[in-house]
Amino acid sequence: xxxxxxxxxxxxxxxxxxxxxxxxxxxxxxxxxxxxxxxxxxxxxxxxxxxxxxxxxxxxxxxxxxxxxxxx
Amino acid sequence: xxxxxxxxxxxxxxxxxxxxxxxxxxxxxxxxxxxxxxxxxxxxxxxxxxxxxxxxxxxxxxxxxxxxxxxxxxxxxxxxxxxxxxxxxxxxxxxxxxxxxxxxxxxxxxxxxxxxxxxxxxxxxxxxxxxxxxxxxxxxxxxxxxxxxxxxxxxxxxxxxxxxxxxxxxxxxxxxxxxxxxxxxxxxxxxxxxxxxxxxxxxxxxxxxxxxxxxxxxxxxxxxxxxxxxxxxxxxxxxxxxxxxxxxx
Numbered sequence: 001x002x003x004x005x006x007x008x009x010x011x012x013x014x015x016x017x018x019x020x021x022x023x024x025x026x027x028x029x030x031x032x033x034x035x036x037x038x039x040x041x042x043x044x045x046x047x048x049x050x051x052x053x054x055x056x057x058x059x060x061x062x063x064x065x066x067x068x069x070x071x072x
Numbered sequence: 073x074x075x076x077x078x079x080x081x082x083x084x085x086x087x088x089x090x091x092x093x094x095x096x097x098x099x100x101x102x103x104x105x106x107x108x109x110x111x112x113x114x115x116x117x118x119x120x121x122x123x124x125x126x127x128x129x130x131x132x133x134x135x136x137x138x139x140x141x142x143x144x145x146x147x148x149x150x151x152x153x154x155x156x157x158x159x160x161x162x163x164x165x166x167x168x169x170x171x172x173x174x175x176x177x178x179x180x181x182x183x184x185x186x187x188x189x190x191x192x193x194x195x196x197x198x199x200x201x202x203x204x205x206x207x208x209x210x211x212x213x214x215x216x217x218x219x220x221x222x223x224x225x226x227x228x229x230x231x232x233x234x235x236x237x238x239x240x241x242x243x244x245x246x247x248x249x250x251x252x253x254x255x256x257x258x259x260x261x262x263x264x265x266x267x268x269x270x271x272x273x274x275x276x277x278x279x280x281x282x283x284x285x286x287x288x289x290x291x292x293x294x295x296x297x298x299x300x301x302x303x304x305x306x307x308x309x310x311x312x313x314x315x316x317x318x319x320x321x
Contacts, residue, residue: 003207010211014218015150017157025152033283047285051276051297055304058156058272062163066312069169 021061028053079232081294082223085270086236089219092263093212094244096178099254100208103182108201116205124213135225143225145282148275151222154215155271162265163305167313172261179254219267223274227291269305273297 016022028050036046105113135143164170182204216237224233273294280287287293 003203006207007210007214011214014215015153015157018160021156021160022153025149025156029149029152029279032279036283036285043283043285044288046283047280047287050280050283050285051300054152054156054272054276055300058160058163058301059304059308061156061160062167062308062312065160065164066167066169069312 024057082229082233083236085223086220086233087240088263089267090216090237090240093215094241097208097212098244098248099178100182101205103179104201104204107183108198112198112201113205116202117209120206120209141282144278147222148279148282151271151275155268155275158264159268159272162261162268163308165261166309176254269298269301272301
């Protein structure tokens with residue numbers, strides 16, 4: 001059972017190594033998906049929101065980690 | 073007919089990502105083999121590979137039944153979660169914020185853990201060695217299987233991506249058998265950085281396709297996404313780099 005629990009934990013960590021990063025990715029995909037699916041924006045604009053949103057999430061996450069490290 | 077622009081990123085991502093994962097698994101299996109006996113290490117490795125093979129055999133036909141767009145969306149989101157995590161960590165390591173992964177240090181830690189345990193059984197199998205090798209192969213192997221499926225399933229590239237991963241396994245095992253010590257000179261963070269960039273590019277592409285977005289330039293868009301992720305990630309390294317930090321991999 002311990003092995004199974006450990007393997008399960010590692011699998012979860014594969015996709016959710018950093019909670020804020022994962023939440024940011026899910027939020028960006030949800031916003032881009034909703035806007036595109038509901039026809040609020042043309043698909044290509046939805047794609048641009050998805051792409052630039054992911055870039056923004058990455059930059060913010062790295063900057064936040066850098067600031068936390070400097071504060072220590 | 074599979075085009076080069078579609079196959080090249082998938083095969084190279086599967087090869088490089090597998091190289092990193094197999095090197096990590098090799099370090100642990102080597103520690104298990106050296107301290108607990110090769111019989112246990114090989115048995116654990118074989119058991120891990122058997123579980124991975126059954127997962128692939130079970131998942132393969134299932135994936136073929138899933139409609140393409142939902143499959144691309146699910147795989148795209150998982151790729152984004154996985155790839156962005158890798159890229160973030162690689163950026164922080166290159167900037168000196170997170171320590172670089174050292175295979176020699178990992179080998180020392182694993183051997184210390186095994187040395188502290190009870191003496192291996194001379195007769196029969198040594199369960200500690202088996203479990204250690206099994207876990208290492210299974211956990212690192214999961215990542216390899218996921219990457220192969222993720223970069224291959226959306227475009228019928230499972231076979232080329234699998235061949236990329238298999239080549240990486242053969243390369244690591246061949247070098248490992250010759251040098252018989254941890255492959256510490258593999259520039260692991262540089263490879264992780266590169267794979268993170270490719271996985272993020274694939275993730276945005278598949279997620280978009282899953283949402284019904286027709287990217288201009290079709291598969292060539294993956295290269296554009298990859299180039300932008302690379303430039304942004306390198307910029308992020310420069311922006312948060314520690315003055316005394318170690319860079320690269």
